[in-house]
Amino acid sequence: xxxxxxxxxxxxxxxxxxxxxxxxxxxxxxxxxxxxxxxxxxxxxxxxxxxxxxxxxxxxxxxxxxxxxxxxxxxxxxxxxxxxxxxxxxxxxxxxxxxxxxxxxxxxxxxxxxxxxxxxxxxxxxxxxxxxxxxxxxxxxxxxxxxxxxxxxxxxxxxxxxxxxxxxxxxxxxxxxxxxxxxxxxxxxxxxxxxxxxxxxxxxxxxxxxxxxxxxxxxxxxxxxxxxxxxxxxxxxxxxxxxxxxxxxxxxxxxxxxxxxxxxxxxxxxxxxxxxxxxxxxxxxxxxxxxxxxxxxxxxxxxxxxxxxxxxxxxxxxxxxxxxxxx
Amino acid sequence: xxxxxxxxxxxxxxxxxxxxxxxxxxxxxxxxxxxxxxxxxxxxxxxxxxxxxxxxxxxxxxxxxxxxxxxxxxxxxxxxxxxxxxxxxxxxxxxxxxxxxxxxxxxxxxxxxxxxxxxxxxxxxxxxxxxxxxxxxxxxxxxxxxxxxxxxxxxxxxxxxxxxxxxxxxxxxxxxxxxxxxxxxxxxxxxxxxxxxxxxxxxxxxxxxxxxxxxxxxxxxxxxxxxxxxxxxxxxxxxxxxxxxxxxxxx
Numbered sequence: 334x335x336x337x338x339x340x341x342x343x344x345x346x347x348x349x350x351x352x353x354x355x356x357x358x359x360x361x362x363x364x365x366x367x368x369x370x371x372x373x374x375x376x377x378x379x380x381x382x383x384x385x386x387x388x389x390x391x392x393x394x395x396x397x398x399x400x401x402x403x404x405x406x407x408x409x410x411x412x413x414x415x416x417x418x419x420x421x422x423x424x425x426x427x428x429x430x431x432x433x434x435x436x437x438x439x440x441x442x443x444x445x446x447x448x449x450x451x452x453x454x455x456x457x458x459x460x461x462x463x464x465x466x467x468x469x470x471x472x473x474x475x476x477x478x479x480x481x482x483x484x485x486x487x488x489x490x491x492x493x494x495x496x497x498x499x500x501x502x503x504x505x506x507x508x509x510x511x512x513x514x515x516x517x518x519x520x521x522x523x524x525x526x527x528x529x530x531x532x533x534x535x536x537x538x539x540x541x542x543x544x545x546x547x548x549x550x551x552x553x554x555x556x557x558x559x560x561x562x563x564x565x566x567x568x569x570x571x572x573x574x575x576x577x578x579x580x581x582x583x584x585x586x587x588x589x590x591x592x593x594x595x596x597x598x599x600x601x602x603x604x605x606x607x608x609x610x611x612x613x614x615x616x617x618x619x620x621x622x623x624x625x626x627x628x629x630x631x632x633x634x635x636x637x638x639x640x641x642x643x644x645x646x647x648x649x650x651x652x653x654x655x656x657x658x659x660x
Numbered sequence: 661x662x663x664x665x666x667x668x669x670x671x672x673x674x675x676x677x678x679x680x681x682x683x684x685x686x687x688x689x690x691x692x693x694x695x696x697x698x699x700x701x702x703x704x705x706x707x708x709x710x711x712x713x714x715x716x717x718x719x720x721x722x723x724x725x726x727x728x729x730x731x732x733x734x735x736x737x738x739x740x741x742x743x744x745x746x747x748x749x750x751x752x753x754x755x756x757x758x759x760x761x762x763x764x765x766x767x768x769x770x771x772x773x774x775x776x777x778x779x780x781x782x783x784x785x786x787x788x789x790x791x792x793x794x795x796x797x798x799x800x801x802x803x804x805x806x807x808x809x810x811x812x813x814x815x816x817x818x819x820x821x822x823x824x825x826x827x828x829x830x831x832x833x834x835x836x837x838x839x840x841x842x843x844x845x846x847x848x849x850x851x852x853x854x855x856x857x858x859x860x861x862x863x864x865x866x867x868x869x870x871x872x873x874x875x876x877x878x879x880x881x882x883x884x885x886x887x888x889x890x891x892x893x894x895x896x897x898x899x900x901x902x903x904x905x906x907x908x909x910x911x
Contacts (some may be wrong), residue, residue: 529766529774529782532755536763539752543760546712547767547821548738554772605709 337653339600341606348374348609349512353478356505364504366475366620370612372572377596377608378518379565384594385603386526387558392590393465397563399585400445401438401570403505406488406580410435413491431496431510433603434571442567450559454552457507466587467507473585494575501575511572514535518565523605525561534558546613560590566593594635599640601647663726664689665829665859666711666742671720673706679764680706682883683715687846688829693860696881699903703865705747707880708833711796711861712744713737722755725828739770741823742830744859745821745835753807757798757817760806764824792823796850812843819854836866848872871895879903 348367355363376398382387411418411427417636418425428434450539453464477485493501501507525531537544545549572582583589592615600611616637622629664687671684680703688694694814698704710900711722711872713734722730738744752760755798758780765785780786796816801809809817815835822830835851836844846871851860864870870877871891878888881903887894894900 427857524776524778527778527780528776529772529779529785532759532763532766532779533772536755536760538753539754540750542714542746543750543752543821544763544767546733546738546744546746546763547825548735548764548770549772550733550735557773635695 335653336605337649340649341652344606344609345612346380346576348515348613352508354506361504366510366525366616367509369505370572370577370616371515372569372576372615373593373596373612373616374609375515375572376566376569377516377567377600377612378515378595378605379562379567380593381597381605381608382522382525382565382576383562384597386531386538387534387555387562387605389454389555389559389562391453391465391559391562392454392462392587393467393469394563394566394593395585395587395589396449396469397442397446397566398478398573398585398593399472399580399582400442400566401572402574402584403482403488403570403573404438404441404567404581405494405571407433408437409490409494410482410488417528425595429494431494431501431575434494434575435568438567438571439564442570443564445567446560446563447556450515450556454555454559465589465659466553469585469587469590472588476582476585483581485582486533487579488579489585490574490580493578493616507576510550511576514568514572518568519605520611522565526605529625530557536612559660575623595637597647599637599647601649602653604647604649607647607649614648662690664755665722666705667705668711669721671710671722673710673715679883681710684720684883684885686837686878686885687897688731688859688861688892690859691855692875693855693862693873695864695874695877696868696880697864697870697877701882704880706790707834708831708863708874711831713743714716721891733825734790735767736857738825739768741768741825741858742831743822743825743827743829744831745815745818745833747833747837747863749811749818751814751821752803754814756802757793757804757806757809758786758789759793760800760817762786762822764792765789768825776848787821788824788826792820793817796820799806811838812840812898815839815847819850829842829858830854830860830862832860833863834865836861836864836869843868874894 348371352364352367380394383391408427409429412429418427449468454463456464482488495501496510497508533549533554537549537554541551568585596611596615599614600607600609618633619629622632640647646660666688670684671681674683684707698703712719713732721728724740724742752763762779762785764897765788766779771787793802796819798816798820835847840849844866851873874891876888876890877887877894879894879900886903888898
């Protein structure tokens with residue numbers, strides 16, 4: 334048994350050390366695998382804010398992941414074809430600049446989360462799960478039936494978008510971008526969960542009557558949490574699209590929502606580094622078991638079942654001695 | 661006479677054909693303990709929920725500090741200083757005792773949307789929370805996990821959280837429930853002290869505590885107030901004796 338923070342530090346340093354070693358040994362595929370873990374961990378950290386701290390079981394976070402992905406795809410496809418997004422009433426051009434794309438991805442997915450949250454947070458429990466799922470599916474079918482941006486086939490972006498001063502096509506440099514963003518998101522969520530807002534959100538999850546009785550409006554607190562959560566997952570979606578240089582409606586699918594949730598559950602619900610641990614385990618299973626059998630999801634299912642039945646705290650909770658989260 | 665702190669006028673609430681509250685009017689005056697008694701099913705819980713804001717009345721009006729609060733949410737009422745304690749403890753069980761008290765101070769401050777500063781390092785919230793714990797005898801347990809508290813300690817914490825709201829009135833739903841003889845006696849003394857801070861509307865089954873504490877008593881039966889008066893008046897009231905106290909041989 335080890336303290337949670339040492340376990341977190343070990344995971345964090347492993348995510349940094351493995352691609353650096355792979356870089357030294359000239360193994361670009363391993364670097365790409367680590368980049369994928371970092372990006373999916375960002376998506377999971379986003380969901381974990383709503384799910385872990387807020388108790389909001391959203392099965393629709395693919396909506397935000399997909400919006401982030403399509404923000405990148407739409408802006409970059411216009412830039413690569415030299416056609417403006419719109420001409421009237423004012424001109425909007427595409428862009429290949431990552432910072433601009435990230436900003437758009439964050440703003441649009443936050444706006445979507447605000448609207449979806451405002452409607453779905455009127456329900457709780459299983460109805461909330463179903464309503465968020467329904468919104469995700471609406472966006473999925475919308476993306477499929479939108480021919481301007483590839484419809485079912487998706488959109489290919491031929492050259493990865495640029496970041497000032499970096500060569501983003503170099504795997505280690507793109508990894509560095511993803512790693513730094515993951516670090517910033519972890520810092521942000523760590524601060525949030527210790528803040529006044531975090532205490533109110535967590536209090537409303539544990540006992541909503543208590544929160545109301547001391548003057549906290551749970552709907553507002555949850556809506557803000559859901560919006561920030563969606564924005565973080567949307568940013569991850571933009572990075573994921575850039576990793577693959579490809580976006581497709583599958584980013585909006587309910588399987589994507591499920592996978593993001595699996596990262597959180599595998600790693601440990603409400604644990605700051607849970608989604609990182611979960612994404613690591615998921616990608617490693619996918620890589621090694623996927624090499625043995627294309628039906629590797631059966632083994633994933635068994636692992637998930639084991640965690641849910643015997644290790645409620647997920648990997649982090651089971652390996653660290655801390656009995657309760659948030660300490 | 662000054663205006664009452666809390667006034668209910670003609671409150672009615674039905675659930676289908678059941679008239680849980682029927683034209684109830686009562687007041688809570690400054691400095692008093694007003695006990696609300698009545699047999700099970702008389703409509704006490706329904707009334708408490710309407711005062712706290714969890715249920716909306718079908719008809720009638722609730723005023724608090726001269727302001728009509730009938731349409732306000734639970735949270736808004738709490739921020740005005742209407743402090744409720746629950747019959748069954750409603751606490752954040754995973755949090756520490758101090759975190760629960762800070763949550764109270766935070767909710768009352770209304771400054772929930774602060775995202776970066778660690779809340780447990782904010783003296784404007786932690787100091788009133790610690791003061792409330794000290795007053796309720798929980799200072800030594802501040803860093804204990806709330807789920808590990810005994811029943812009586814949870815009751816104390818309920819009151820401590822209420823104190824962080826700088827209460828203008830207390831709404832207490834069976835604070836004596838499950839407390840045992842010693843605990844009840846201590847709590848009786850404590851509530852008497854507390855009533856100097858703000859008046860208390862007390863729903864309670866423990867008749868010894870009610871008769872020891874209450875300045876006025878209202879008796880609810882079948883959703884109506886059948887009597888309001890001093891302890892002696894209520895003990896002597898024939899309809900009350902018949903409806904509620906009769907079998908217990910009070911006097």
